[in-house]
Amino acid sequence: MSRAAAIVVLLAALAAGTAGASLLPPGPLHSLASVVLFWALGLVLLAASFAVLDALTKHDLEKQVFEEKNVAVAIVVGAAVLATGAIICAAVAG
Numbered sequence: 001m002s003r004a005a006a007i008v009v010l011l012a013a014l015a016a017g018t019a020g021a022s023l024l025p026p027g028p029l030h031s032l033a034s035v036v037l038f039w040a041l042g043l044v045l046l047a048a049s050f051a052v053l054d055a056l057t058k059h060d061l062e063k064q065v066f067e068e069k070n071v072a073v074a075i076v077v078g079a080a081v082l083a084t085g086a087i088i089c090a091a092v093a094g
Contacts, residue, residue: 042088049084053077 054061064073 038092042085042092045088046081046085050077050081053080 050061059073061073061077064070065077
């Protein structure tokens with residue numbers, strides 16, 4: 001298992017623990033732990049979705065956007081990231 005996959009599994013397990021039986025008593029610390037875990041899980045999923053999008057495209061997206069200043073690619077990548085972020089937000093919110 002790759003390091004990224006292990007991190008995703010760990011974060012998912014910790015997030016599932018915050019939804020059910022948790023080691024922390026209910027209160028502000030439990031809420032803070034939930035927020036941090038779901039935030040980290042969302043970032044990992046968003047980065048993974050960008051990596052998949054980059055793998056599916058013919059060109060290197062990062063090079064196209066930052067080095068060659070390709071506005072069309074930047075718009076497509078931005079739209080994909082926003083759409084994926086909305087899906088992740090809806091999934092985390094329940």
